[in-house]
Amino acid sequence: MSDANHSTPGPAPLDPGRIADAARSQTAAALARGAAALPSSSGVRRALGTTIGEFHGKTCARGETLIQFENIHKAFGDNVIYRDMNLDIRLGETLTIIGGSGEGKSVCLKLMIGLLRAEAGRVLYYGEDVGEMNAEQLREIRMRVSMVFQGGALFDSMTIVQNVGYALREHTDMGDEEIEARAVESLTLVGLGPADHPGIMEQIPAALSVGMRKRVALARSIAQRPEVILYDEPTTGLDPSNCNRIARMIRKLQRELGVTSIVVTHDMTTAWYVADRVAMLYDKSFPFVDEVEAFRAIDDPRVRNFIEGRTG
């Protein structure tokens, strides 16, 4: 991560004029760095123009550390979740976090966007401490780092289009038509476009299957074109075919939108399929973090017991 010579006024609000400017500045910056930082990686992202690898005048090249956990200590009362935990997340990668149930994998995701705060240590995003951020700074972060919750967490009282467009309605001055167009794009990206599913836009979440709800949650999280997507057990409770669909979706979004993904799961099939690197939570920290192939070759019994599902 390095400071850019030019100053960039934070994440571009998603209005068309600024999007075009941001796209131009992003392209220029990428060229200036010899395309070291991740440029717009697809037609979709180029058209939308959100900046990846740039935040508050700081840049981060693909493969460099984007989010860093530094000596994190977190506890709920007497229940210690993390003790001196360290973990790096690199720009553009998909990191899968595995570990036993109730050990605090989801806590890690919530620390990243300031939904929870650590008692000690720092969570750094572009070198800025998330734990020290005020409400406005957190809002800015949350527009760049979105989260897909375990059960989808769609708003029951809203239609699908309202759910998907929620963040845009809250934080941008986009009109209803623009928001609807963005919702259609996002739903299409997750395979739920109105062309294939007529009437879906006006349905309420309760009318959809669990798998579809998870995909709508995914569409909601990508509607704001984030830089990072956090997935909290995206395949839990789904049948194998839907698990496969979601896993392919995660890969596709990384490819088409160039997002960095952090996937919390204990479904090992999904973990191997989507991951570039795997981190295993064990005894309140991440003692095992490695590329997929290297991770699969780890001979430590703690890792083998977990990935092979041994109970001994």
Place this chain on the structure above:
Amino acid sequence: MSENPTLRGALRESIANLGETITSGVRWCGGMAVMLGQALRRGPRRPLGLFDISYQTLQLGIRSIPLATMMSLFVGMILAWQFGEALADFGAKNSIGYVTALSLVRELVPTLLAVTVGTKMATGMTAELGSMKVTEQIDAISALGADPIKKLVWPRLVAASIAMPLLVAWGNVIAMLGGMLISDTVFDVPAGYFYATYIDELEPMHYIMSQTKALVFGGLAGLVGCYQGFSTKFGTEAVGLSTTETVIAVSVSVLLADFALTTLFMPIG
């Protein structure tokens, strides 16, 4: 003299339990005060969320009209009947309007509606927000960069504070009609006379007292309902537990607030 160790242990345990109860009570009050402070600080910022406030006001107010009407009608009729019987023994049944007016407007209508309608509003909020909490929808609002206090608490707090005074005003009219009905049909005191004496007894301060109580009770119901919803733990059982606690919390808070407000207003009114 030898002390009984069992008695000493039981005493120690009782004191420990009492201390724990007091601590959790203080923590609960503190939590509500923090939420109220956050709502008052963040709520009035633009956008004001007028749509959400209007929607909640309509939801809370209109859905509560049937219950408020029934409660007010019956309390008006019962009070008029009770007073009528007592006054008839002294040959003073014509004073029925004078006597019922103050008790109904200053005390019974606002308090009874707060305990019933207010509790209904608060439990509705707790159940809704509690369900949102356990399904992570409140976290999702934060994760999408919005403020749950501003989006969920502020509209409900304002709506309850608007709806309750409106319902109490409506309830006062209905209670008077209930009293009028009993006065005319049971005690042969003409409805017109009952009305004249009823209105004659009331002064502007009595209406102010009634509406102030309604405002405070409405705000309390909204605050307790939202706080209980937000502090719901995990699982659907927790939603039920929070909702049950809300019933007790609203009832007790309303009675305590009523006592405080009556103490405040008595020297004036």
